[in-house]
Every structure is written in C-alpha cells, then in structure tokens.
Amino acid sequence: GAVVSQHPSRVICKSGTSVKIECRSLDFQATTMFWYRQFPKQSLMLMATSNEGSKATYEQGVEKDKFLINHASLTLSTLTVTSAHPEDSSFYICSASARAKSNQPQHFGDGTRLSIL
Amino acid sequence: AQSVTQLGSHVSVSEGALVLLRCNYSSSVPPYLFWYVQYPNQGLQLLLKYTTGATLVKGINGFEAEFKKSETSFHLTKPSAHMSDAAEYFCAVSRTGGTSYGKLTFGQGTILTVHP
Numbered sequence A: 001g002a003v004v005s006q007h008p009s010r011v012i013c014k015s016g017t018s019v020k021i022e023c024r025s026l027d028f029q030a031t032t033m034f035w036y037r038q039f040p041k042q043s044l045m046l047m048a049t050s051n052e053g054s055k056a057t058y059e060q061g062v063e064k065d066k067f068l069i070n071h072a073s074l075t076l077s078t079l080t081v082t083s084a085h086p087e088d089s090s091f092y093i094c095s096a097s098a099r100a101k102s103n104q105p106q107h108f109g110d111g112t113r114l115s116i117l
Numbered sequence B: 001a002q003s004v005t006q007l008g009s010h011v012s013v014s015e016g017a018l019v020l021l022r023c024n025y026s027s028s029v030p031p032y033l034f035w036y037v038q039y040p041n042q043g044l045q046l047l048l049k050y051t052t053g054a055t056l057v058k059g060i061n062g063f064e065a066e067f068k069k070s071e072t073s074f075h076l077t078k079p080s081a082h083m084s085d086a087a088e089y090f091c092a093v094s095r096t097g098g099t100s101y102g103k104l105t106f107g108q109g110t111i112l113t114v115h116p
Helices: none
Strands: A004-007 A010-013 A019-025 A032-038 A044-051 A067-073 A076-081 A090-097 A112-116 B003-007 B010-014 B019-026 B033-038 B044-050 B056-058 B064-068 B073-078 B087-094 B104-106 B110-115
Touching: A004 A090, A010 A019, A019 A032, A019 A090, A019 A112, A032 A067, A032 A076, A044 A067, A044 B104, A076 A090, B003 B087, B003 B104, B010 B019, B019 B033, B019 B087, B019 B110, B033 B064, B033 B073, B044 B056, B044 B064, B044 B073, B073 B087
Parallel strands: A010 A112, B010 B110
Antiparallel strands: A004 A019, A019 A076, A032 A044, A032 A090, A067 A076, A090 A112, B003 B019, B019 B073, B033 B044, B033 B087, B056 B064, B064 B073, B087 B104, B087 B110
C-alpha cells in the first residue's frame, strides 16, 4: 500500500528554535499533502493543504508565518515551525494524496511529537 | 458544511465480543466516508471507505461499516474483537466543493479497549 514517511518522529528543543518536519510519499506521487495538529486526547485538526508547486492553503486561525509549508516536489512537503514556543508543543501529522479528490483516501505519516522546553 | 459525530469517546468490550463504534455525519451533498485507526504515537491507518456503490463496505482486519443514508450513519463493526484491536478510531467525511475539495473532517475519536 501507499507509504508516507514522516521525519523526525520526535523533537525536543528550546523555545525560540525553528523546527523542520519532513513528509515524504515513498511509492507514489503526492500532488496534495495535508498537515494536521493533534492535541492530547483530541482529534486531528487540519492546519493547511499543500499542493505541489503552489502556495499552501491555510485553515482559519492558523498563522502562515508561524507554520511555513513548502511542497517543492511530488514526493516531499515540509512544515517549519518558526520560533517555536511551548504552546506549539503538539503531535503533528502529515498525509498525502495522489489526487485531491474527495473519494481518494489520504495516507498518513506516523507523526512528529514536538516538545518545546 | 460537513460534520462528524462519534457517539462515545470510550468503548470497552471483551475479547471475542462484537465491536460497534458509532458515527453520524452531516453533509449537504452525498458524502464520502472513511474510518481510520490510530495506535499510540502513530499516524492514521485507513480501515475502509465508502464512496459510491455497495453500502456495506469491508475493510482490513475484519472490520466493516454500513452507510445508511436515511440515518446519516456509518457505524463501524467487527464480529469478534481481538486484543490487537485496542486503539483509537476516527470517522471522517471528505469535504467537497471549491478549495475544500478532498479535505477531511474528523470526528472526535473513540478509544476502543479490549479486555481479556
């Protein structure tokens, strides 16, 4: 089946640091990738949609200057949390889809646990 | 706008018992519906999906779900629970229209506990 790799799986860093998370589709070309944030014991909240070669579309309330998304190729999207603070600590999950169609399933990475001290 | 409600944040069953996880949706257009499973500290794995056609869909690990339009439901079932089924389960509906095309709206999740 479709495989999505997310790296790193866990990051612990100091407040003020910028952190980059990578999301790769290993065996298919992902025209669209999605970035989610999940707080403990809660559901996934979509942060942004990333389309290869174009600017990401952010959900309401998500700071685009805080969460920089780049989707430079059909197999790689990155999320950079800039100047991270403790409130940015969360579980970040990416997903990828070969086509942004409603009936196509998204394939998820294993997530990145971000802890800001 | 679309929404998903999962009834019961926690469900506990005995090993070998029937698993029933409830999901109701709200959608102004014919929905595409998904069930995902999440194990601790991992991403989501697709169990099954309904798009069109047969309303009873079978997924991996012995799970199945039935789309009932009249009840706006998409409940997930498994005849006999295994210990390995213990995880969190998410129901999701795919958004349609405009720039929302293909985006998922998730339910709140249901934690399934299986005890011996």
